[in-house]
Each structure stands twice: as structure tokens, then as C-alpha cells.
Amino acid sequence: MKRIVCLGGGPAGLYSAILFKKALPHARVEVYERNRPDDTFGWGVVFSDKTMAGFRDADPDSHDAIVGSFHHWDDIDVHFKGRLIRSGGHGFCGIARKRLLNIFQERAAALGVGQTFQHEVGAAEQFADADLIVAADGVNSLQRTRHAEIFKPNIDVRKCRFIWLGTEQKFPAFTFAFEKTEHGWFQIHAYQFSAGLSTVIVETREETWKAHGLDRFSPDESIAFCEALFGQYLGGHRLMSNARHLRGSAWLNFNRVLCERWHHGNLVLIGDAAHTAHFGIGSGTKLAMEDAMSLVSNVARAEDVGAGLERYRAERNLEALKLQSAARNRMEWFENVARYTHLEPEQFAYSLLTASQRIGHANLRLRDPKYVAGVERDLARRNGIEEARPPMFLPLRLGDLELVNRVVVSPMAQYSAEAGMPADWHLMHYGARAVGGAGLVVTEMTCVAADARITPGCTGLWNEAQRDGWKRIVEFVHGHSPAKIALQLGHAGRKGSTQLGWQEMDRPLPAGNWPLLSASALAYLPGVSQTPQAMDAGDFALVTAQFVRAAELGAAAGFDLLELHMAHGYLLASFLSPLTNLRRDAYGGPIANRLKFPLEVIGAVRAVWPEGKPVSVRISASDWAPGGLDEADLIAMARAFKEAGVALISVSSGQTVPDQRPVYGRMWQTPFADLIRNLVDVPTMAVGNIFEADHVNTIVGAGRADLCAIARPHLSDAAWTLHAAAGERYAAQWWPKPYLPGKAQLEHQVERAALLQGAV
Ligand SMILES: Cc1cc2nc3c(=O)[nH]c(=O)nc-3n(C[C@H](O)[C@H](O)[C@H](O)COP(=O)(O)OP(=O)(O)OC[C@H]3O[C@@H](n4cnc5c(N)ncnc54)[C@H](O)[C@@H]3O)c2cc1C
Ligand SMILES: Cc1cc2nc3c(=O)[nH]c(=O)nc-3n(C[C@H](O)[C@H](O)[C@H](O)COP(=O)(O)O)c2cc1C
Numbered sequence: 170m171k172r173i174v175c176l177g178g179g180p181a182g183l184y185s186a187i188l189f190k191k192a193l194p195h196a197r198v199e200v201y202e203r204n205r206p207d208d209t210f211g212w213g214v215v216f217s218d219k220t221m222a223g224f225r226d227a228d229p230d231s232h233d234a235i236v237g238s239f240h241h242w243d244d245i246d247v248h249f250k251g252r253l254i255r256s257g258g259h260g261f262c263g264i265a266r267k268r269l270l271n272i273f274q275e276r277a278a279a280l281g282v283g284q285t286f287q288h289e290v291g292a293a294e295q296f297a298d299a300d301l302i303v304a305a306d307g308v309n310s311l312q313r314t315r316h317a318e319i320f321k322p323n324i325d326v327r328k329c330r331f332i333w334l335g336t337e338q339k340f341p342a343f344t345f346a347f348e349k350t351e352h353g354w355f356q357i358h359a360y361q362f363s364a365g366l367s368t369v370i371v372e373t374r375e376e377t378w379k380a381h382g383l384d385r386f387s388p389d390e391s392i393a394f395c396e397a398l399f400g401q402y403l404g405g406h407r408l409m410s411n412a413r414h415l416r417g418s419a420w421l422n423f424n425r426v427l428c429e430r431w432h433h434g435n436l437v438l439i440g441d442a443a444h445t446a447h448f449g450i451g452s453g454t455k456l457a458m459e460d461a462m463s464l465v466s467n468v469a470r471a472e473d474v475g476a477g478l479e480r481y482r483a484e485r486n487l488e489a490l491k492l493q494s495a496a497r498n499r500m501e502w503f504e505n506v507a508r509y510t511h512l513e514p515e516q517f518a519y520s521l522l523t524a525s526q527r528i529g530h531a532n533l534r535l536r537d538p539k540y541v542a543g544v545e546r547d548l549a550r551r552n553g554i555e556e557a558r559p560p561m562f563l564p565l566r567l568g569d570l571e572l573v574n575r576v577v578v579s580p581m582a583q584y585s586a587e588a589g590m591p592a593d594w595h596l597m598h599y600g601a602r603a604v605g606g607a608g609l610v611v612t613e614m615t616c617v618a619a620d621a622r623i624t625p626g627c628t629g630l631w632n633e634a635q636r637d638g639w640k641r642i643v644e645f646v647h648g649h650s651p652a653k654i655a656l657q658l659g660h661a662g663r664k665g666s667t668q669l670g671w672q673e674m675d676r677p678l679p680a681g682n683w684p685l686l687s688a689s690a691l692a693y694l695p696g697v698s699q700t701p702q703a704m705d706a707g708d709f710a711l712v713t714a715q716f717v718r719a720a721e722l723g724a725a726a727g728f729d730l731l732e733l734h735m736a737h738g739y740l741l742a743s744f745l746s747p748l749t750n751l752r753r754d755a756y757g758g759p760i761a762n763r764l765k766f767p768l769e770v771i772g773a774v775r776a777v778w779p780e781g782k783p784v785s786v787r788i789s790a791s792d793w794a795p796g797g798l799d800e801a802d803l804i805a806m807a808r809a810f811k812e813a814g815v816a817l818i819s820v821s822s823g824q825t826v827p828d829q830r831p832v833y834g835r836m837w838q839t840p841f842a843d844l845i846r847n848l849v850d851v852p853t854m855a856v857g858n859i860f861e862a863d864h865v866n867t868i869v870g871a872g873r874a875d876l877c878a879i880a881r882p883h884l885s886d887a888a889w890t891l892h893a894a895a896g897e898r899y900a901a902q903w904w905p906k907p908y909l910p911g912k913a914q915l916e917h918q919v920e921r922a923a924l925l926q927g928a929v
Contacts, residue, residue: 170196170300170469176290176312178202180454181440182305183273185461187228190280192469196300199283201290206274207267212335212411213362214269215343215451218260227462230279234272238264240361244342247518248402249510254518258536261343261451263362269454293436301474302436303464305457308424310442320438321429327447328504330383330420331372332391338406340367345521346402347506353377354506357399358448369408370448371395372503378420388419423447423500425493431486432478439464444489449499450525452492460485494834495525501840508847512872515547520871526836530559530866544870559897560869561862565608565876567816567852569781570729572608572876573651573903575869576890579856579880580657580732580787582613582627584669589619589629591638600645602883603652604905606890609876610652612639614659614734617715620683621660621740626669630658630719630726639726647727651903655730656723657787658774660712662740663687663701663749675827686712688743688750688757688766694827703752709766712740713773720774724782730817731778733771736789737824741767745788745806746825748797760805771813783816785854790841791822793829803841807849818845819854819878836864843873854878862893895919 173189175182178200190198225232239262247254277284293302293312304312313320336359344359353374361367378384383391392408410419426445431438440457464481471477502509502524509520523529534541545557552563565572578599585594603610616622616629629635639656646654661667666682667675677699685701686708692698704712720731735741743749744766750757756765767786775784788806792798798806807818820842823829831837838857846853855874859865865877882889894902895915904912 170474172197172296172299173199173301173303174293174296174299175200175303175305176293177305177307177440177442178204178206178270178274178284178286179305179307179440179457180269180273181442181457181461182303183270183277184228184231184458185303185305185439185464186282187231187273187277187280188461188465189469190277190282191228192465194281197283198281199285200277201285201288203287203289205286206271206284212266212333212366213263213360213368214266214454215261215263215360215362216455217451218262220452220455221262223462224458228276231272231276234276235264235269236262238268238272238363240264240363242342242361245522246340246342246344247514247521248344248346249514249517250347252514254514255342256518256522256533256537256540259343261360263360263368265363265366266454268363300435301468303439304436304442305439306442308426308441308445310438312436313428313438313442316433316436319430319433323427323429325425327423327425327500328375329372329500330375330378330422331370331448332395332410332420334369334371334392334395334408334410336367336369336403336406336408337365338367338369338402338404339365340402344402346399347510348398349510350377350381350398352380354510355395355398356503356506357402359402369395369399369403371399374504374507375422383420391419425497425500427493431482432475435474437464437468437478437481443485444493446489446492446496447500449503450492450496450527452496456489456492459488495527498840499525505844508844509872511847511850513547513551515544516870516872519544520873523867523871526839526867529863530870531863548870556901558899558901559862559866561865561877561893561897562899562902563869565852567730568783570653570783572653574606574608574890575865575876576607576609576893577854577876577878578602578605578607578610578883579878580611580613580734581880581884582623582670584624584626584671586626586628589616589622589627589631589635591628591635591642595628595638596642596645599642599654600649601887603646603650603654604908605883605886605888606894606902606904607652607879607883608890609655609730610646611655611732611878612657614657614661614739615639615719617658617660617712617719620685621665621712621715623661623665623739624667624669625678625681627661630656630722631715633722636722636726639723639728643727649905653729655732655785656726656728657732657734658716658719658723659734660715660740661685662738662743663691663693663698664738666699686740688740688763689752691749691751693738704756704766709769713770716770717773717777721777724777724779728782730783730785731774732785732787732819733767733774734787735767736787736819736821738789738826741770742789742825745802746792746798747802748792748794748826760802761809764806764809768809768813771810771815775814784814785817785819786810786815787819787821789822789825790820790838790845791831792825793823793831794826797825800844803845804848807845807851811849811851815851817852817854817876818842819856820845820874821856834858835860836868839868839873842868843871846874847872852876856880862897865893866897891915 467481468477687701842853842855854876856878
């Protein structure tokens with residue numbers, strides 16, 4: 170390559186120019202920047218200690234200069250409702266954005282990179298003879314916009330407004346502070362980045378910002394407003410803006426940018442032009458610089474530049490998506506801060522610290538054991554117990570039901586029944602999991618009638634023999650463990666009469682099918698599944714009576730909790746989702762109507778279910794398909810269930826329609842449980858890829874859910890909780906007496922492993 174042109178003199182453009190020049194000393198490398206060298210928006214940027222190691226390897230000179238200009242700190246302070254919560258061990262460094270750019274400018278100059286300032290670049294075609302054009306022109310990238318049909322950007326304008334200010338106040342830690350006005354909450358993200366200066370980003374919801382008239386305020390008036398609101402944290406210092414020379418409002422919306430493609434011919438997007446990460450996790454500059462490293466290593470010496478650009482995209486896309494996902498969780502936490510302000514300061518701060526779902530209880534404990542010990546003491550106190558313990562081992566009361574811990578064996582169909590009869594397999598399966606330490610074991614979806622089954626192997630509860638089969642299991646659980654056992658009742662609806670889970674799931678039986686019912690006459694797999702009959706008045710009465718009878722039998726069997734299955738596209742769920750409920754009568758249309766039949770069933774069942782014993786429902790919080798349930802539906806559903814006396818909402822998602830497009834990941838459905846619990850104030854159970862003790866501790870500790878249901882891990886390890894307790898060194902964990910020697914050995918092994926790790 171002979172000529173490389175970088176459009177934009179921010180971190181992405183300058184750092185790639187430096188690295189290209191180092192890799193290709195004989196090439197002509199140029200940077201074009203519209204501003205002057207010392208103009209810059211914003212004040213400081215922050216890196217984590219970990220990030221810096223990579224930069225040392227890429228360019229020791231600029232790394233050393235950056236480190237020499239760092240302001241370093243370890244603590245995060247959260248000010249909320251007059252309290253200060255401090256946690257340590259976070260290891261951050263701050264640097265002035267201007268200083269960072271000056272370091273890069275000097276380094277680039279020393280290497281012989283050409284730098285042209287005050288040069289507004291229009292069409293990139295003017296650099297026709299360049300071998301590579303690096304579009305590092307930031308979040309509003311002109312080059313990306315000009316070729317939007319190629320890059321296919323997806324730009325999400327987020328719900329908050331923010332203003333990036335400076336101050337001479339020296340914050341002792343990375344500081345978050347929250348203040349409420351008559352129109353809503355404002356927060357600051359503040360940190361010191363040089364000997365005498367700190368950054369203060371003030372952020373609030375768009376509607377709060379507008380209600381205060383801030384959209385009409387001049388920058389000076391905005392600053393005066395922020396000073397008045399956050400004065401108590403500023404130690405008498407003023408706030409300052411350096412954005413006056415920039416166009417537009419001083420208050421910005423964060424734009425989340427994703428692009429389908431990153432390169433077009435020899436033009437390549439990098440940094441904010443390609444993707445953005447919310448400043449809540451402070452990683453935009455890191456992303457931009459790491460893009461530069463990857464671009465140069467894949468392209469500088471590539472025989473085929475196009476293939477090199479594609480390698481760069483593949484390498485960085487994954488990393489960017491991971492960071493964007495963590496940043497999105499944190500960003501949404503800040504957007505919805507009002508949801509969490511009912512929490513006490515300790516839990517509020519813990520919820521903030523763990524909001525990205527990347528840092529959990531164990532990591533915080535590693536960073537600051539004293540802080541985590543305080544969190545555990547506070548949680549214990551609020552749960553009315555003396556001894557602090559990891560959050561997963563806190564008891565929970567729901568009505569008259571007391572659970573010894575927060576781990577639940579999630580309902581899992583065993584497809585092992587004949588004529589709906591729970592038999593030896595079920596006794597072994599549920600019994601082993603109850604003695605395995607979970608606080609609650611939930612049965613598989615147990616069907617209220619023979620033709621309500623999903624498959625011929627599903628358990629049922631419509632006759633006395635089945636009642637007695639279940640009673641044997643319930644009595645085993647109660648007699649041999651402190652666990653409680655819940656009955657999940659359901660009706661398969663249009664997903665019924667299908668093959669066993671390990672055969673062709675969701676496909677009709679080859680023979681012996683039974684007729685199906687649903688909210689509307691829509692087949693699950695068009696052209697494959699049976700078309701159900703849309704329920705009429707007679708069906709409503711029949712199905713309600715079936716649920717009532719099953720609940721009576723369940724009560725007689727001694728179950729502790731009754732869960733109604735209203736998720737995954739089965740009968741009751743088919744009423745809730747607008748994708749499966751196309752009815753034009755009182756049971757279809759707006760969510761209030763779609764809720765009518767599920768609420769009738771809850772009412773009828775509640776009337777026969779023992780009073781002190783709780784009823785829960787399992788829902789699909791999202792259909793993951795266009796036109797499906799939205800957030801307003803979800804909130805309406807949760808409110809209606811709470812009103813109907815439901816004690817717990819188990820929050821799953823999807824499986825409503827076959828063409829769903831869920832976004833999987835660790836703890837991926839937990840944000841829905843969090844939304845319902847903290848907005849609607851009803852206990853929730855989270856589920857979905859929760860597979861480590863640390864996940865449970867963090868979810869419960871942060872108040873994102875009250876219980877965690879764990880499904881597949883319980884298939885490979887019936888004693889999941891016993892193992893987790895040993896790993897967490899929770900010695901007070903109950904074990905079955907015959908297994909106590911196993912407890913002693915396991916705890917010994919855990920100690921030994923910890924000692925060895927410490928020695929390494
Ligand atoms: C409030 C706020 C706080 C942030 N805090 C942090 C933080 O703490 N840590 C962190 O790592 N990141 C932070 N970021 C993000 C960070 O600023 C960006 O992610 C980072 O600057 C991206 O670098 P870039 O080079 O891609 O884009 P930019 O830094 O935006 O640089 C693009 C450059 O291109 C120039 N340009 C644009 N168009 C043209 C044109 N047509 N002709 C010539 N020049 C042009 C611009 O003037 C600019 O200098 C924050 C961002 C915001 C908004
Ligand atoms: C084999 C199997 C059977 C399942 N059967 C049911 C069921 O009967 N009722 C139900 O509500 N969910 C059922 N599920 C869903 C799980 O309860 C759980 O929501 C899902 O597996 C996600 O949790 P996980 O990531 O911990 O596995 C089943 C899951 C599996 C793997």
C-alpha cells in the first residue's frame with residue numbers, strides 16, 4: 170500500500186494512522202480533520218486498567234505518554250437519597266480527551282503522518298488514488314451516510330439527553346449521583362481526569378428534559394440549571410462547557426449505531442462511524458482504538474485488501490456486539506432509573522454496579538470483599554435473618570409458603586408418562602432434584618385433560634389415580650428434603666397432539682391425533698400442524714372446569730404452589746399474544762380483552778386453591794416477532810395478574826410462533842423479570858441461561874428477580890444447589906444425612922482448589 174487516508178482526527182483516525190505508518194514506514198499516511206488540533210468536544214475519557222495492556226503492545230510510545238498523563242482511581246461512589254455507597258477495586262484511569270488527541274497528534278507527526286486540520290472532507294472520491302480510505306469520522310459519519318445503502322446503518326436514538334461538562338472539583342472516585350426534580354430523575358457520571366479537572370456528564374430522560382424547558386435553554390442557562398441541581402457534589406466549583414463552538418444543542422441523545430457492512434471497495438468504517446457503545450461503560454474510545462489495531466494487523470500487509478477488510482470486520486464485529494450488549498444493559502438501567510429508585514441505597518448501588526450483566530457478585534467480591542460483605546449483611550437484615558450469606562441462600566416467603574433459598578428447578582417436560590400418569594421416573598426425577606438442594610421444584614407442564622396434552626408422554630391431572638401418583642412424589646419431597654414442590658398446570662392449545670421432545674418436536678403425531686383448541690383457528694406450523702378450533706362459549710366453560718378440577722386434585726395431592734402455564738404459545742398464552750389471538754369478540758383485540766380468559770381461569774382456580782398457598786403464572790414476556798407482545802402489553806399483563814392475586818410471575822419468553830428471532834445470551838430473559846418486579850412491584854422468577862451460582866447471587870442481590878429457575882443445568886446435575894453451596898462456601902447448606910460424607914469431601918476439595926489457585 171502506498172497511500173492511506175484517514176478521514177477524521179479522533180482516536181480512531183489518529184491511532185490507525187500511527188499504526189499504519191509504523192507497519193508501512195514508506196507509505197504516505199494522512200489524516201484530515203475538520204477541527205483545529207486543540208478543539209474538542211467533551212473533556213475526559215476513561216479506560217480500565219485491563220484495556221491499557223493491549224495498547225502497550227501496539228505502540229509503546231503513545232502508551233507511555235498516555236500513562237504519564239493518567240489520573241488513576243479505584244473506587245466507585247454512588248450518591249443516592251442522601252447516602253454514599255462506596256465500592257473499591259475497580260481500577261480506572263482517566264485522561265483529558267484533548268491531551269489524548271495531542272499525544273496522538275505528536276506521535277503521528279514524529280512518525281511522519283501528514284495531518285491537515287480545519288479541512289472539512291466531503292466525498293471520499295477526491296482521494297481516488299489512495300489504496301485505503303479509513304472513515305473515522307465519528308458517530309454522524311458522512312461517509313457512512315453517503316453509502317447508507319451499502320453499509321445499512323441501524324441507528325437507534327435513545328431515550329435520554331446528556332450534556333458533557335467539566336469542573337475543577339476533584340472527585341475522589343468515579344462518581345454517580347442521582348437527584349429528583351418535580352419532573353423526574355437526573356444523574357451525573359463524574360470522574361477526575363487530570364490534576365485539576367473532572368468530567369461531569371449530566372443525563373436525564375428526554376421527557377424530563379423537555380418538561381424543564383431545557384430544550385429552549387442556552388448552554389449557560391443549562392449549566393446554571395445543572396449547577397443548582399448538583400451543587401452539593403461540586404464543592405463550590407463551577408461547571409464549564411467546551412461545546413459552544415460545536416453546532417446544535419449542547420444536550421445530545423446517544424445514538425446506538427450498528428452497521429451491516431463495514432467496508433465498500435477501499436473505504437472502511439472504524440470507531441464510532443461503525444458502531445457506538447454508550448458511555449455508561451466508558452468504552453467508546455477503547456473500541457475505536459482496538460478497531461484501529463485490528464484494521465492495521467489485518468490489512469497493512471494483506472495481499473488481498475478486500476479479504477483483509479473482511480477479516481477485520483469479522484474480528485471486530487463480535488467484540489463490538491459483546492460490548493454493545495453490556496453497554497445496552499447499563500444504558501437501559503440509566504434510562505429507567507426511576508424504576509429502581511424504590512430500592513434502598515445499598516441495593517440501588519449494587520443494581521447499578523451489576524447493570525451491564527458483565528460484572529457480578531463474585532467479581533465484585535474479588536474487587537472489594539468488604540463491600541460485598543456489607544451488601545450480604547444488608548440483604549440478610551432486610552430478609553429478617555441474622556447471618557449474612559450469598560443472596561441465593563436467602564429464604565423467601567410467598568403467602569404462607571416459605572422457601573429455604575432462591576433456586577428453583579424449572580419445569581421440564583419428561584415425556585415419560587403413560588395416560589398422564591406420573592410414575593417411577595417422575596418420583597426419581599423430582600425426588601433427586603429436591604434432595605439436590607433447590608428451594609422449589611416445579612413439575613413439568615401437567616395437563617388438565619387428555620386432549621390438553623402436548624404429547625402422549627406428558628403428565629396429567631384429571632383423575633384420582635394421577636392425583637395419587639403425584640401425592641407419592643409430593644410426600645417424598647416433603648419427607649426427605651426442605652424443598653417445596655409446585656404443580657405447573659397447562660393446556661397445550663394449538664401446540665398439542667405432537668411428538669415427544671426427542672422425536673420431531675412440535676410436529677403432529679403420525680397417528681392417533683386428537684382435536685385442538687386455541688384462541689383462533691391458526692395452525693402453529695402452517696401446512697404441517699393441525700388447525701385448532703377457535704374456542705366458543707362451551708369450550709370456555711369446559712376448559713375452565715378442567716383447570717378447576719386439576720387444581721382441586723393438586724391441592725389434595727399436597728402441592729405447595731400452583732403455577733398456571735401461560736407461556737410458550739400454549740392455550741392460555743394463545744389468548745395473550747396478538748399474533749395468535751385474532752378474535753373479534755370480547756376475548757380479542759386490546760390487551761384488556763386478551764387477558765379476559767386467562768384472568769377467568771386464575772379467578773376460578775384461586776377460588777378452589779387453599780387460601781394461604783400461592784398461585785403463580787408463567788408468561789412469555791416477548792414473542793420475539795414483529796406484531797407480537799410489546800412492553801405496554803407486558804406491563805398491563807403483570808398489573809392484571811397482580812390484581813388477580815397472583816403471588817409470583819415466572820418470566821420466560823417466546824415460542825409463540827415458529828418464526829421467532831430471540832436474542833440469546835447469558836441471563837437473557839432476566840431484563841423482563843427485572844422490569845416487571847421493579848415497575849409493577851410483584852415478585853418475579855427469572856429464567857433462561859442462568860447457569861452459575863454467581864448469576865443467581867447477582868440477580869437476587871440486585872433485586873432483578875426474587876427467584877431464579879434453572880432448567881437444563883438440573884438435567885446434568887440434580888444436586889446443582891449442593892454443588893453451588895460448596896463452591897460458595899455456604900457451609901450451612903442442608904444436605905441429606907446419608908450424603909453428608911460427600912459434603913465434607915466436596916467442601917475440602919473446594920478449599921484445596923482455592924489454596925492452589927492462591928499459590929499460582
Ligand atoms: C458524553 C460522552 C462521554 C464519553 N465518555 C467516554 C469515555 O469515558 N471513555 C471512552 O472510551 N469513550 C467515551 N466516549 C465515546 C468516545 O468519545 C467515542 O467513542 C470516541 O471518541 C470514538 O472515536 P472516533 O475517533 O471513532 O470518533 P470521534 O472521536 O468522534 O472522532 C471523529 C472525528 O472526525 C471528525 N470529522 C467528522 N466529520 C468530518 C468531516 N466531514 N471532515 C473532517 N473531519 C471530520 C470530527 O471532528 C472528529 O474529530 C464518550 C462519548 C460521549 C458522547
Ligand atoms: C427438556 C425441557 C422441557 C421443558 N418443559 C417445560 C415445561 O414443561 N414447562 C415450562 O414452562 N417450560 C419448560 N421448559 C423450559 C424451561 O423451564 C426453561 O424455561 C428453559 O429451558 C430455559 O432455562 P435454561 O436456560 O435454564 O434451560 C422446558 C425446557 C427443557 C430443556
